[in-house]
Amino acid sequence: MHRSATIRAAGAALIIAAAGAAQAAPEYFIVDLGIVNSGDFASQGFGVSDNGIATGRSFGNPTQAFTWTLSGGLVGLPNSTDPARAFSAGNAVNNSGTVVGSGATTAFGSSPIPLMWKNGSVIVLGDAGFGAGRANGINNLGVAVGSVGGGNDETPAIFTEELTTLITTTGPGGVLMRTAFGINDAGLIAGSGIDPNNAARNVGLVYDANTNTMTEVGLLPGTNGALAFGISQAGHVVGVSSTNQSGGTPFVWTAETGNIEIPLPANTSQASARAVNSDGWVVGTGSGAFAVPFLYDGTQTYTLADLIPAGSGWDLDGNTSSSALGISEDGTIVGTGVFNGETRAYAMILIPAPGAGVAFALAGLFAARRRR
Template sequence: MEWRYRLVLVAGLVFCFLSGPAESYEYNVVNLGTIGSNGSRAYGINDNGQVVGGLRDSGGNYVGAFFWTAGTGMQELTSSGGPTRAWDINNAGQIVGVASDRPALWETRTGVPTDIGTLGGPTGTAFRISESGHIVGWADLPYNTDLASSVYHAFVYENETITDLGTLNSVNSLYDYGYSLSYDINSSGRIVGIAHTDTFALNAALWDVTGTEPVITDLGTHPDHPGSEGYASVINEKGTIVGHGYVAAEGGSYPMQWNESTGTWVPIPMLASFPYGEFYDINESDQMVGVGWDSDGTEHAVLYDTQGSAEDLNDLIPGGSGWELSFANGINEKGQIVGLGQFNGEERAFLLEPVPLPPSVSMLSLGLLAILAFGRKHVLS
């Protein structure tokens, strides 16, 4: 019996190793292309695999917004000129961004933008849209002649009404550097962003807009860097909040996740080679995507799973692909990731498609199970 057990064990191990893949990678890279001679950057993706982003000229100016599908490829969204880009798209195909330096909403069936207005000033940005169609971003307030400047505030847009979300500054004048920005919203009416405090510090902020008036909460900043600027940048439907603390003296950001039960931020560990980082999107599996960088400013797209650790996405694509992935900006519930990188030295938007489990890996698993099953039978006998 013993010799037969050893024979099956060796055969199973040989079968497992020989059936394994020659190269290990987890994503295929799709080049989303561009329009004309512009560079392209992808910022948002919905669960249907539809992608939106921006087009940049050789001077780095945003000259257009795009909408991409696997069937139609890249199409330019309509605008009347001026700074234009698309930031986000929901599953209904509603797209938000900036068109001609104004907050804009596009419908994919028309590709024509609707100006949703500002807070009385000339410019603004629509940054995120929820599945229920609520939009958040920031916009200028009316120009202040005494200060010879204007400030911008976070807003929420619903039912064709734009609402000023205010700041954490409850003491000083509205125009005393009282800035705020809203970065994300979920369907429960929770909004995350940043806002100035009474001391003009920039702290992470959480708004609740389920009542008659917005309620703002100061979330502070990174626990290990108390003097840093605090950012709450993303929130998912479960209410998971992720942000970072920006340390100006270092030119670096330290990622963090909000612990709802303790009311504190928990540091998110980054890669040793890229100690700084920021995350720009999160799905319901708590997978986060963003960027990591080092003291020299080298930037790599990163993926973080709260059940695991940060990973450089460049290590998860086929070798010799010609790509260097710089920023990962969006992730959907299928695990598809969009962002921007350099393809053979040219700036291009990318889509990462998760690689299905190959037959060889399935056979590897079956081989291991066979070994375990035989071993268990041998022990019992």
């Protein structure tokens, strides 16, 4: 065979390989985040920063929030002592490692207060006059969001170390937010609320702190309500769409595309999307006989159990404890699963796709052809 024919044949083979690599499912390895104290009996992963810092809680007496990094491992965070709250959870973390969450008097979340952990110290957010409160999200500027009060008096709030600002702006038809779940660096806040004209439906909302405007999102065809849980730096919003608070179909929304339905993971009848990165990769949890955490890459929905090595010891689709609640900019996923029979927080780290190597091989091949 002539050299040119050999190059053409090899090039064709590599192009076919590249196409196959592009269509292949992403591959991950999975890490047990562990527990804070030797006597703790479980841990849960609740969030991850854009750059891969994880947070959650380790169950024991007391229950503690934590941070985790691949290089540094698990670090427990102190509970509030004034007021005393022996049961804490980290709900979100930013690129500086500042964590926000809640402290409570019981493992079930009684009498919650919003907390921030910065440089290893715990800070109580909000004002004692608000009573209950919780912090659910934080951006890279150190601005947190959540809510204060409870029940019919729950009000979304923006927290800094010094100030609490309530969000009272209403949207079309008078819809209003009850709690804020996420905030990006542009000041867009995702949350959920109510329609005072129709108590049967939930309302997914995006609040723009710069323009003081409220936008309803998440209404898929055939539904009348939604919950919005997460927002990316690029403005994607994710959550669950439903009818009169019944059932649930995950969605991803942007101002440009509107609402897009996310296909349900296998063996589920409903699901909720909980977090999204700037590439539009979405994670969440489906439900059927068991809880089934999933990844949606903008085209296809994958169950996380199918993306990790066989024989890893992890059960991510045969129990009711599993979840996927956070995804970083590089695709790291954080949630909860069962590892060798124990409930544990995990981080799933994306293995670089083989397509990059194929691209380099193609570049070298065509360069050789040009040299000839």
